[in-house]
Amino acid sequence: MASYIYLLALGKVDSHLLTFGEQCIREAFHLETKISSRKIKIKDAYDSVRNQYHSAKMLKKVIEDPPPDALRIFGLTDVDLFLPIFTFLFGEAQLHGPGALLSTFRLRNSFYGLPENPTLFESRVKKEIVHELGHTFGLVHCFDPVCVMRPSTYVEDVDQKSHEFCDLCRHQVMENIAGA
Amino acid sequence: MQPQDIGILIVDDEFSVRDSLCSWFQADGYRVDTAADATEALQKLQKGSWNIVLLDIKMPGMDGIELQRHIKKIDQKIITIIITAFASVDTAIQALKDGAFDYICKPIDPDELSHLVRNAIDRLRLVAENVSLKERVDEMYAVDEIIGETPPMKNVLKMIHEVAKTDATVMIRGESGTGKELVARAIHMNSNRRYFPMVSINCGAYPEGLLESELFGHEKGAFTGAQYPRKGKLEMANKGTIFFDEIGDITPKMQMDLLRVIETKRFYRLGGNKEIGADFRVISATNKNLEDMTKEETFREDLYYRLNVFSITLPALRERAADIPLIADYLLKKYSESMSKHFTGFSDAATNKMMKYTWPGNVRELRNVIERATVVAKSEKIDEGDLSFAMAGEEETSSQMASLQELEKKHIEQVLKQLNWNISRAAEILEIDRATLYNKIKKYGLRD
Numbered sequence: 001m002a003s004y005i006y007l008l009a010l011g012k013v014d015s016h017l018l019t020f021g022e023q024c025i026r027e028a029f030h031l032e033t034k035i036s037s038r039k040i041k042i043k044d045a046y047d048s049v050r051n052q053y054h055s056a057k058m059l060k061k062v063i064e065d066p067p068p069d070a071l072r073i074f075g076l077t078d079v080d081l082f083l084p085i086f087t088f089l090f091g092e093a094q095l096h097g098p099g100a101l102l103s104t105f106r107l108r109n110s111f112y113g114l115p116e117n118p119t120l121f122e123s124r125v126k127k128e129i130v131h132e133l134g135h136t137f138g139l140v141h142c143f144d145p146v147c148v149m150r151p152s153t154y155v156e157d158v159d160q161k162s163h164e165f166c167d168l169c170r171h172q173v174m175e176n177i178a179g180a
Numbered sequence: 181m182q183p184q185d186i187g188i189l190i191v192d193d194e195f196s197v198r199d200s201l202c203s204w205f206q207a208d209g210y211r212v213d214t215a216a217d218a219t220e221a222l223q224k225l226q227k228g229s230w231n232i233v234l235l236d237i238k239m240p241g242m243d244g245i246e247l248q249r250h251i252k253k254i255d256q257k258i259i260t261i262i263i264t265a266f267a268s269v270d271t272a273i274q275a276l277k278d279g280a281f282d283y284i285c286k287p288i289d290p291d292e293l294s295h296l297v298r299n300a301i302d303r304l305r306l307v308a309e310n311v312s313l314k315e316r317v318d319e320m321y322a323v324d325e326i327i328g329e330t331p332p333m334k335n336v337l338k339m340i341h342e343v344a345k346t347d348a349t350v351m352i353r354g355e356s357g358t359g360k361e362l363v364a365r366a367i368h369m370n371s372n373r374r375y376f377p378m379v380s381i382n383c384g385a386y387p388e389g390l391l392e393s394e395l396f397g398h399e400k401g402a403f404t405g406a407q408y409p410r411k412g413k414l415e416m417a418n419k420g421t422i423f424f425d426e427i428g429d430i431t432p433k434m435q436m437d438l439l440r441v442i443e444t445k446r447f448y449r450l451g452g453n454k455e456i457g458a459d460f461r462v463i464s465a466t467n468k469n470l471e472d473m474t475k476e477e478t479f480r481e482d483l484y485y486r487l488n489v490f491s492i493t494l495p496a497l498r499e500r501a502a503d504i505p506l507i508a509d510y511l512l513k514k515y516s517e518s519m520s521k522h523f524t525g526f527s528d529a530a531t532n533k534m535m536k537y538t539w540p541g542n543v544r545e546l547r548n549v550i551e552r553a554t555v556v557a558k559s560e561k562i563d564e565g566d567l568s569f570a571m572a573g574e575e576e577t578s579s580q581m582a583s584l585q586e587l588e589k590k591h592i593e594q595v596l597k598q599l600n601w602n603i604s605r606a607a608e609i610l611e612i613d614r615a616t617l618y619n620k621i622k623k624y625g626l627r628d
Contacts, residue, residue, distance in 0.1 A: 084194070135207055151207070154291060
């Protein structure tokens with residue numbers, strides 16, 4: 001029976017970050033997690049003109065050959081993501097779909113020329129993991145000012161929202177998980 | 181307007197663009213679909229209901245600019261947003277001239293896209309709100325305050341509806357109190373100018389210099405006390421209607437000025453040197469015999485013909501006595517609602533009394549009588565005693581030889597008695613302030 005959320009590293013990802021991701025998912029969704037041992041090559045998703053990685057191609061790799069007990073597969077990467085139509089993305093998820101992907105590249109303070117702040121970084125990672133995984137369980141963007149499902153196109157938007165679902169989103173995500 | 185109420189159609193020949201934008205908008209909860217070319221887009225537009233179309237300029241076959249023209253033919257209200265590469269910004273500008281809401285360059289900054297779509301939705305919301313408000317305004321004025329079932333009034337109503345559709349200048353004739361301004365408002369509210377102002381000016385109420393300033397406005401320093409520039413009523417009526425009440429009372433000089441303005445729709449503010457143009461419809465009203473005045477050369481013939489393009493003559497209330505109960509019922513309902521009182525109607529005696537009276541003040545007098553009755557009546561039905569007016573015969577006798585002062589004294593005394601000497605209410609009905617009423621009571625030696 002599919003019951004685990006798999007975390008999958010794309011490219012070089014700190015193992016501590018994967019463990020942290022598992023913890024975030026367990027806290028927010030009350031679901032069991034596993035870290036995937038699959039080695040994913042991401043070179044072919046690289047676009048030398050934009051110096052970024054094609055998000056859709058990366059997401060396709062995430063959902064390839066899913067383990068039989070995988071409820072969802074969550075890809076984590078430290079490279080900068082793009083889609084041809086967009087300048088950049090923090091992450092991408094399939095609405096009601098099996099997979100999601102998050103890049104930590106633009107969540108680090110160093111990207112903005114600021115000193116690193118590990119606590120703030122972890123807080124941002126947690127919010128975005130919950131947000132993207134929320135999409136895979138059918139949640140659309142929420143306009144509650146502090147709900148974790150609030151859309152965020154800049155890191156400042158990520159900082160403004162909380163780690164939590166609003167009552168409506170929590171209710172809906174729990175219902176959808178139960179039906180998954 | 182919830183996200184699920186908004187339909188977004190994405191038209192782009194590149195699959196990756198369609199796919200990315202589709203996922204992006206789906207995550208926001210919008211109803212989204214895609215089309216790979218103009219033909220598919222037009223098919224989807226014909227079948228479904230779409231609010232926003234994002235379309236690429238460069239597509240094989242029909243391009244985005246041409247597609248946009250077809251979209252506007254299908255539904256003018258659909259908001260189009262153009263997606264373009266930097267190289268084709270000129271084309272995007274052309275699309276804006278053709279009615280596109282905005283354009284966005286590839287690759288798209290997600291934040292810019294969010295802002296753009298939010299702005300487009302705000303526009304949709306405003307348009308929807310505007311339509312709903314207009315419908316409410318139409319409903320408000322569909323319930324006409326002009327009441328009458330008699331042939332003369334039916335004819336007036338027919339004429340109002342006929343002339344309202346045109347932009348013709350209208351002259352409303354009728355005795356004082358017959359509802360000339362109400363008719364002017366009905367014409368305005370049923371015309372294409374109804375969403376613009378109707379500005380009224382009582383020509384008889386201003387001395388010449390002041391009337392000029394009211395009509396044409398003035399610049400700063402045009403005369404002593406003109407500390408600020410001010411728009412005149414003609415400017416304020418732009419795109420709407422200007423209503424000249426008591427047009428027979430204007431001076432020969434104003435007649436000349438007005439004739440020129442009505443002909444050219446251009447004028448200068450007092451003290452100004454810049455010609456101002458305004459687009460307004462003219463409706464005028466008078467209770468004077470302008471034909472006689474033109475013969476006596478006190479009213480310009482050319483202005484008379486200019487104003488009297490379409491003439492509506494309102495019958496006096498006594499000429500349509502059968503309408504009195506209808507109007508009285510309407511007014512009773514209106515005043516009892518505003519005073520939170522409950523009346524079931526008029527007693528037979530009260531109705532007879534109203535039918536026999538000659539109503540020299542016409543509907544205005546009837547309105548005042550009913551308003552007063554709703555204040556003083558104690559029972560559920562308005563009775564004869566609650567209606568305060570001199571019967572025709574009495575009125576003629578009393579007014580034949582009485583001086584104005586005597587009439588004023590008698591009227592004030594009558595109103596005060598009816599209202600049990602309620603000074604505030606009496607002042608309200610007499611349309612004077614309380615201090616003036618006290619002075620008049622003292623002057624005429626009236627006592628409770």
